[in-house]
Amino acid sequence: MAKKKKRSEGVKRGLRNILFPSVLAGITIFAIATIWNLMEYGIIFACFGSSAFIIYVYPRSEQASLHNILGSYPLAGFFGYATIHYLLPLLSFDDTLRYAIAGGFAVGITTLAMLLTGFKHGPAAGAALAFVLRPADVGAVFFLIGGGITLLVFAKILTFMVKEEHALEEAIKHAFKINKKDESRNQSLSKKEVSRIL
Numbered sequence: 508m509a510k511k512k513k514r515s516e517g518v519k520r521g522l523r524n525i526l527f528p529s530v531l532a533g534i535t536i537f538a539i540a541t542i543w544n545l546m547e548y549g550i551i552f553a554c555f556g557s558s559a560f561i562i563y564v565y566p567r568s569e570q571a572s573l574h575n576i577l578g579s580y581p582l583a584g585f586f587g588y589a590t591i592h593y594l595l596p597l598l599s600f601d602d603t604l605r606y607a608i609a610g611g612f613a614v615g616i617t618t619l620a621m622l623l624t625g626f627k628h629g630p631a632a633g634a635a636l637a638f639v640l641r642p643a644d645v646g647a648v649f650f651l652i653g654g655g656i657t658l659l660v661f662a663k664i665l666t667f668m669v670k671e672e673h674a675l676e677e678a679i680k681h682a683f684k685i686n687k688k689d690e691s692r693n694q695s696l697s698k699k700e701v702s703r704i705l
Contacts, residue, residue, distance in 0.1 A: 532563045535559050538661050542657055548646075569627060576658070579626040581651070582626060582635075583631035583632065587617065
């Protein structure tokens, strides 16, 4: 009897560890695709799928941290854009070789920048390569930054809702660190103001 109970708990935990990350990753990508223009920046958008996998399947990994995601995507956008607009025109080889050099350079320089700055998130290197594969305007850099922020917001809210089984409103408050400390700070400020008046 005890073995069956342990087995059923293990199966439930296993399903939760498999099903929830999959569903949450899908919902997050759907939300980003709805908010941002997927058709215009499609190949650059692909890196968010890899990021969603890391965030939901390995949430405690270094690459899933807020710091790394928010820092790495601007680097990828900057170096990817700079490579395609400044390095590629200087190369005078056939197109296959030009794009191979530019792609290698974009990934290499982005990886170097991530290692030097401490912003380590693998999918961002893929985003730099995406700029070379499908040249984009400067708006793509902002798309990359905005998409990364959107990814993190949805990940925090959805993870908290599922993990802690809270309602959407509570999950949003938790994601943006709106808590009782802020309320108590506001109350203490009002007490100080009252003491000044008296």
